[in-house]
Amino acid sequence: MKIKRTIIITFAVFIIGIALAVFIFKESPDPQLSTSDVNDIVQTISENWDSVVKGELPRFQYDLDYVIIDQNDDLIAATDTGLNMDINSAIRNRDTIVDIKKDGIVVGKTIIYNDTAALWEQYKMFLIIAYISIMAALAVICIGYTVFINHVVIRPFHKMKKFAGNIAAGDLDVPLKMDKNNLFGAFTESFDIMREELGKARENEIKANQSKKELVASLSHDIKTPLASIKAVTELMMVTIENGRDKGRLETISKKADQIETLVNNMFHATLEELQELSVNVGEIQSSEIQTFIHNADYELKASSYTIAKCIVLADPMRLQQVIDNIISNSYKYADTSIEVHSLIGDGYLILKFKDFGAGVSENDLPLLFNKYYRGEKAEAKAGYGLGLYISKFLVEKMEGKIKCENHSDGFEVILSLRLAGKVK
Numbered sequence: 359m360k361i362k363r364t365i366i367i368t369f370a371v372f373i374i375g376i377a378l379a380v381f382i383f384k385e386s387p388d389p390q391l392s393t394s395d396v397n398d399i400v401q402t403i404s405e406n407w408d409s410v411v412k413g414e415l416p417r418f419q420y421d422l423d424y425v426i427i428d429q430n431d432d433l434i435a436a437t438d439t440g441l442n443m444d445i446n447s448a449i450r451n452r453d454t455i456v457d458i459k460k461d462g463i464v465v466g467k468t469i470i471y472n473d474t475a476a477l478w479e480q481y482k483m484f485l486i487i488a489y490i491s492i493m494a495a496l497a498v499i500c501i502g503y504t505v506f507i508n509h510v511v512i513r514p515f516h517k518m519k520k521f522a523g524n525i526a527a528g529d530l531d532v533p534l535k536m537d538k539n540n541l542f543g544a545f546t547e548s549f550d551i552m553r554e555e556l557g558k559a560r561e562n563e564i565k566a567n568q569s570k571k572e573l574v575a576s577l578s579h580d581i582k583t584p585l586a587s588i589k590a591v592t593e594l595m596m597v598t599i600e601n602g603r604d605k606g607r608l609e610t611i612s613k614k615a616d617q618i619e620t621l622v623n624n625m626f627h628a629t630l631e632e633l634q635e636l637s638v639n640v641g642e643i644q645s646s647e648i649q650t651f652i653h654n655a656d657y658e659l660k661a662s663s664y665t666i667a668k669c670i671v672l673a674d675p676m677r678l679q680q681v682i683d684n685i686i687s688n689s690y691k692y693a694d695t696s697i698e699v700h701s702l703i704g705d706g707y708l709i710l711k712f713k714d715f716g717a718g719v720s721e722n723d724l725p726l727l728f729n730k731y732y733r734g735e736k737a738e739a740k741a742g743y744g745l746g747l748y749i750s751k752f753l754v755e756k757m758e759g760k761i762k763c764e765n766h767s768d769g770f771e772v773i774l775s776l777r778l779a780g781k782v783k
Contacts, residue, residue, distance in 0.1 A: 395420045400456045400468050407460045410435060423471040426458070434466060441471050525553060581622050589615045638674045638756035642779045645669045645701075645708055651679045652699060655686040664699035671708050671776040677753045678776075681761075684746045685772045689714040693770065707759070707775040718770035719763075727763055 402416045403426060410416075410426060415435050425441050425448075426434040433443050442448040445467070448455055454470035589612060596608045645666045652661060689697050693716025700711045719727065723734035728751045747763075754761045760775040 392420075395422065396454060396456060396470055399424060399470070400458060403468055404458050404460055404465075407458065407465060423473070425469040425471070426466055427469065428466045429464065438471075442469060445469075525556065581618075585615060585619055585622070589619075638677050638753060640672050640674055640757050642670050643673050643675055643678075645671060647675065648678070648682075648708075648710070651675075651682045652686070654679065655683045656697070658690060660690070660695070661686070661697045661699050664701070666710075667701045667703050667708060669703055669708050670779040672779050673757045673759070673776055674753075677757065681750045681753055681774065684750050685712050685774070688746060688772075689716070689770075692716055695769070703778065706778050708778060710774040710776070711771055712774070713766070713769055713771040715769040718765040721765065724763060724765060728761075 399418055399420065399422065402418070403410055406414075406416050411434060413435050415426075415437060423437045423441055425436040425443055427444070428434055431444055436443065442451050442453055445455065448469045451472055452474075453472045456468045456470070457464045458466040458468055592608050592612045592615065596605055596612070599605055599608065645668055648671075649664070649666045652664070686697065689695075689712065693714035695715040698711075698713045700713075702709050719734050726732050727734065728747050730748045732748075747761075751761050754774065754776075758777045762773050764771045764773065
């Protein structure tokens with residue numbers, strides 16, 4: 359509806375501009391003199407010549423300036439200063455010159471001042487002001503329309519584009535904010551519903567995978583029990599049987615049981631140590647890159663102004679970005695306050711401190727935060743799976759660093775320590 363309203367207003371201004379232009383040209387000054395007005399002036403002056411000679415000019419209702427000269431081209435009287443006071447000047451200005459007769463004899467001349475040039479100068483200035491005013495009004499409307507389009511179309515579109523990028527990257531915790539002026543209202547709502555459904559599907563998938571892993575672990579454990587019995591009986595028979603052929607067969611059974619045990623152990627450990635598949639490629643990076651990582655993670659701009667101490671650290675850029683994403687995302691999710699970021703160098707590490715001003719965690723939960731699948735009592739109402747800090751600790755330790763959490767009286771702090779590779783020269 360707002361776009362329609364803006365189009366109507368723009369069209370109305372355009373029509374008003376055309377109407378104003380038509381009115382201006384219709385009311386343009388007429389450079390032609392009225393013959394009857396000139397004759398009336400000359401006739402009146404002729405009739406009152408004696409008074410005119412004394413400098414008393416008759417009064418007229420006509421808006422015309424004039425000069426009266428005698429036969430010798432000498433000035434008798436003028437209605438205003440700055441007029442052409444002689445014949446030659448009057449001719450150059452294209453003034454109207456009319457003889458004044460008294461009793462049939464020419465006694466002087468009336469020079470009717472031609473003010474066409476002045477009138478056109480005034481008219482030209484009026485046209486310029488009108489043109490500038492119309493253009494300014496159109497410019498204001500265009501700017502307003504551009505701002506309006508940016509607010510209701512372009513910005514929501516960019517938000518959806520960024521949201522789609524987050525979805526493609528697997529980040530389902532960031533909602534797509536909507537407002538009543540969003541033209542993509544229903545479309546935006548569908549996008550956010552899709553995010554929620556994808557989140558539910560991911561949660562169900564994680565639960566299903568967890569159930570499968572628990573089932574595999576349980577079966578692995580259950581298989582170990584009869585397998586141990588088979589190995590025990592085989593070993594006992596190998597001790598009691600003296601027949602070489604039978605012993606060979608029992609040894610074969612024992613070796614196959616060992617193979618089965620190895621396979622079961624591998625399957626069992628694969629379900630409990632699946633995070634070992636995360637590759638970490640440690641290299642030297644400038645600490646200035648960390649500022650970029652924090653900026654990328656802080657999409658709500660809650661982090662206060664900060665400066666990272668200059669040094670070179672050992673880290674995997676992709677994995678370090680993942681760790682910082684998790685730290686700031688947790689702060690958004692559980693505290694939703696501003697975040698203070700501080701850095702210092704000490705004991706061979708670049709130490710980064712991320713502090714929010716939320717309620718923190720209970721002292722009972724604090725030592726368990728990095729356990730796999732562990733979620734504190736204050737996290738029950740929040741979406742999550744208890745893997746973020748567990749994965750972060752695994753990645754940080756792979757990069758030869760350390761990570762820990764602390765409660766403070768005014769908030770909660772995550773301390774990330776990255777091993778130094780050398781100072782920046």
